[in-house]
Amino acid sequence: MSRTLTYREALREGLDEELARDPNVVLMGEEVAQYNGAYKVTEGLWAKWGDKRIVDTPISEAGFIGMGIGASMLGVRPVMELMFWSFHSVAFDQLVNNAACVRYMSGGLINCPIVMRGPANGGTSVGATHSHIPEGLFAAFPGLKVVSPATPADAKGLIKAAIRDNDPVYVMENTKLYGNTGEVPDPADGDFVIPLGVADLKREGKDVSIIAHGRSVLHALEAAETLKEQHGIEADVLDLRSIRPLDVDAIIKTVKKTNRVVLVDESKGFGGVSAMVSHLIQDNAFDYLDAPIKRVTTLDAPAIYSQHIEHEQLPNPRRIVEKVLSLR
Amino acid sequence: MSSVTADTPRLDFAGSPINKALTAEQKIELFRKMVRIRRFEQIALKYYNAGRIGGFLHLYIGQESVAVGTLSLCGENDHNITAYRCHGHAIMSGMEMNPLMAELFGKATGCSKGKGGSMHFFAPDKNFWGGHGIVGGQTPLGLGLAYGLKYLGREGAALCYLGDGAVNQGAFHESLNIAALFELPVVYVIENNGYSMGTSQKRSSSYRGCLAQRAEGYDMEWDVIDGSDLYEVRAKTHIALERARKEHKPAILEINTYRYYGHSIADANHKKYRSPEEIEDYKTNFDPIRLWRKRLVAEGIITDEQLDAIDKEAAAEATAAVKFAEESPIPTIESIMDDVYWETDNQTPASKIGQHFFTD
Numbered sequence: 001m002s003r004t005l006t007y008r009e010a011l012r013e014g015l016d017e018e019l020a021r022d023p024n025v026v027l028m029g030e031e032v033a034q035y036n037g038a039y040k041v042t043e044g045l046w047a048k049w050g051d052k053r054i055v056d057t058p059i060s061e062a063g064f065i066g067m068g069i070g071a072s073m074l075g076v077r078p079v080m081e082l083m084f085w086s087f088h089s090v091a092f093d094q095l096v097n098n099a100a101c102v103r104y105m106s107g108g109l110i111n112c113p114i115v116m117r118g119p120a121n122g123g124t125s126v127g128a129t130h131s132h133i134p135e136g137l138f139a140a141f142p143g144l145k146v147v148s149p150a151t152p153a154d155a156k157g158l159i160k161a162a163i164r165d166n167d168p169v170y171v172m173e174n175t176k177l178y179g180n181t182g183e184v185p186d187p188a189d190g191d192f193v194i195p196l197g198v199a200d201l202k203r204e205g206k207d208v209s210i211i212a213h214g215r216s217v218l219h220a221l222e223a224a225e226t227l228k229e230q231h232g233i234e235a236d237v238l239d240l241r242s243i244r245p246l247d248v249d250a251i252i253k254t255v256k257k258t259n260r261v262v263l264v265d266e267s268k269g270f271g272g273v274s275a276m277v278s279h280l281i282q283d284n285a286f287d288y289l290d291a292p293i294k295r296v297t298t299l300d301a302p303a304i305y306s307q308h309i310e311h312e313q314l315p316n317p318r319r320i321v322e323k324v325l326s327l328r
Numbered sequence: 329m330s331s332v333t334a335d336t337p338r339l340d341f342a343g344s345p346i347n348k349a350l351t352a353e354q355k356i357e358l359f360r361k362m363v364r365i366r367r368f369e370q371i372a373l374k375y376y377n378a379g380r381i382g383g384f385l386h387l388y389i390g391q392e393s394v395a396v397g398t399l400s401l402c403g404e405n406d407h408n409i410t411a412y413r414c415h416g417h418a419i420m421s422g423m424e425m426n427p428l429m430a431e432l433f434g435k436a437t438g439c440s441k442g443k444g445g446s447m448h449f450f451a452p453d454k455n456f457w458g459g460h461g462i463v464g465g466q467t468p469l470g471l472g473l474a475y476g477l478k479y480l481g482r483e484g485a486a487l488c489y490l491g492d493g494a495v496n497q498g499a500f501h502e503s504l505n506i507a508a509l510f511e512l513p514v515v516y517v518i519e520n521n522g523y524s525m526g527t528s529q530k531r532s533s534s535y536r537g538c539l540a541q542r543a544e545g546y547d548m549e550w551d552v553i554d555g556s557d558l559y560e561v562r563a564k565t566h567i568a569l570e571r572a573r574k575e576h577k578p579a580i581l582e583i584n585t586y587r588y589y590g591h592s593i594a595d596a597n598h599k600k601y602r603s604p605e606e607i608e609d610y611k612t613n614f615d616p617i618r619l620w621r622k623r624l625v626a627e628g629i630i631t632d633e634q635l636d637a638i639d640k641e642a643a644a645e646a647t648a649a650v651k652f653a654e655e656s657p658i659p660t661i662e663s664i665m666d667d668v669y670w671e672t673d674n675q676t677p678a679s680k681i682g683q684h685f686f687t688d
Contacts, residue, residue, distance in 0.1 A: 026479065052479070058509065063468050063502025070409075070472015073457060076479050093465050093499070106450035106458060107441035108667035142668050142685070165678075166670035197682020245682025276686065283688070 008178040010152035014159040029081030061091035072114040085120035086132040099168040100143035117171035131303030139244040146243040150217035152182035157194030197245035205234035209254040212264035213240040223320035259290040269297040344563035352629040362392040367642040388416040393616030397561030405484025412447035414459025421456035429649035435656035464497025474514035485513040485572035493524025507578035540582035555585035556614040
């Protein structure tokens with residue numbers, strides 16, 4: 001059995017279930033409580049769980065994220081909402097020096113079971129400072145885990161796994177996905193958790209592999225339909241879901257099957273997730289490639305404001321189709 | 329050291345309840361702790377200069393009364409965290425010299441298995457949440473310890489140390505706001521040794537001669553303490569700690585102190601940004617160990633000869649720690665990849681899913 005939920009409802013259901021399961025789970029962030037969440041992911045949770053479990057913080061990212069990290073060292077399991085992941089810059093020291101390093105520097109004596117979550121995306125015409133897409137950036141810091149769910153079911157399953165994880169997990173959501181609907185298993189059918197590090201083949205094909213994560217997965221699926229209908233090309237669409245740990249086996253498997261790859265990544269091309277995936281493919285499956293690895297990434301400028309052309313700066317179905325056709 | 333001179337008349341805090349409660353043995357123990365910190369560091373300095381210790385070495389010599397005075401008030405429910413000048417807090421928290429010295433030597437037997445170094449000593453089992461390398465970066469973590477205590481319904485308070493250079497970091501001010509707003513049991517201790525790295529307070533902070541006063545902007549209690557007087561450190565810190573424990577009210581304490589060496593031993597110019605006379609004046613008139621020693625003898629609870637013996641024991645302990653460190657194995661190359669992720673260290677089913685490390 002499953003029901004149709006929006007992406008934000010699925011996240012909320014996951015948070016709610018974890019709040020019920022473990023009294024040490026606490027939600028914190030700007031306007032997560034009384035305001036019901038800037039993007040309404042936490043709507044209703046304050047009314048249900050109260051001031052102790054759902055905490056409004058000042059607009060003070062370094063302060064409250066650092067506080068969450070300190071509390072997690074003592075055994076609290078905080079889930080911190082970043083209203084936009086673009087605000088990571090304000091708390092960068094806490095995110096990469098404290099959360100990522102404290103376990104290592106203490107020789108494994110201290111754990112940091114914290115979750116940072118919020119939207120990381122472009123495409124909402126909010127300009128350069130609010131449109132950063134930093135999953136590749138944070139995946140580059142050992143000690144951190146990074147996930148990027150594309151569907152409501154993945155969002156619920158991954159947020160629950162993230163909360164139970166004993167390492168810091170950074171959940172990169174997407175504003176443009178919050179209202180999307182999808183099938184999510186019914187809680188009555190059991191505890192639904194998706195382990196970190198497992199990619200998901202969202203569509204089966206034989207001619208080309210399109211590898212994506214986050215919202216790009218939906219673009220890839222749309223492109224795959226176009227490729228089939230207009231060009232008779234069948235695409236495998238692999239959703240990474242988890243950036244670190246990364247399901248390298250699933251990546252290599254699809255490449256060995258189709259021998260052609262297009263990587264789709266909302267990050268910029270320089271140092272993004274797809275740059276790493278591209279390296280892993282050439283390192284592990286070079287002999288299986290019938291064409292160069294191609295990428296569709298966000299055009300290499302700060303995010304443009306103009307609502308008329310921002311979608312052209314980002315990966316979109318048309319750009320993916322063109323890139324696939326260029327492999328012929 | 330602001331405007332205090334050797335002749336400045338001072339209040340006597342020996343009679344405050346928390347100090348009157350000290351037994352002779354406990355007073356002697358405070359001396360022992362201070363000399364153990366100093367001897368540990370003096371020997372570390374020797375081996376640092378001999379090239380046996382890597383990285384930076386931020387010495388606490390001259391500031392011993394701060395860690396010893398404040399942490400002597402802490403019980404099993406209290407927690408503490410500090411910045412990179414962390415040796416004193418580590419020893420005062422109950423860490424043994426052997427694993428600390430081995431850590432400086434980069435050995436597998438070090439308290440952080442050779443992964444932390446001088447700036448990163450940790451002993452969570454002793455409620456010591458470590459030395460942290462970024463100026464001010466530990467101040468929200470100290471806040472988090474206090475938040476955790478309150479959230480988990482536990483007794484106790486968190487002591488969070490910072491240097492005077494950290495008071496201008498945004499993270500510190502954010503922490504103060506949240507500490508007061510959420511009523512968290514954290515006591516921030518500014519160890520004011522007068523210099524933010526190589527820049528004096530006068531040239532790095534806009535203030536009215538008192539850094540702790542900034543607490544007023546956050547509706548928080550504060551006090552200023554003469555760090556050369558162990559009784560004063562204990563008496564005033566006790567008040568702040570009790571308030572934190574019982575009322576969940578935070579505070580800032582500014583303890584005036586001094587370091588004999590540079591910001592780190594790599595700071596070779598420290599005699600250029602401050603005069604040799606200034607350093608000598610402090611050593612002669614304000615050294616916390618010297619003053620405590622005089623006090624104990626004046627109170628008639630111990631003789632100079634007995635104190636010398638304690639000092640010698642501490643030096644011998646530090647020398648033995650060097651031997652332990654030198655004879656300890658270096659970490660294995662394989663161990664570089666340990667302690668990154670809980671999951672991979674603990675070999676859970678999930679640790680087999682996906683690739684965590686990318687080494688090429």
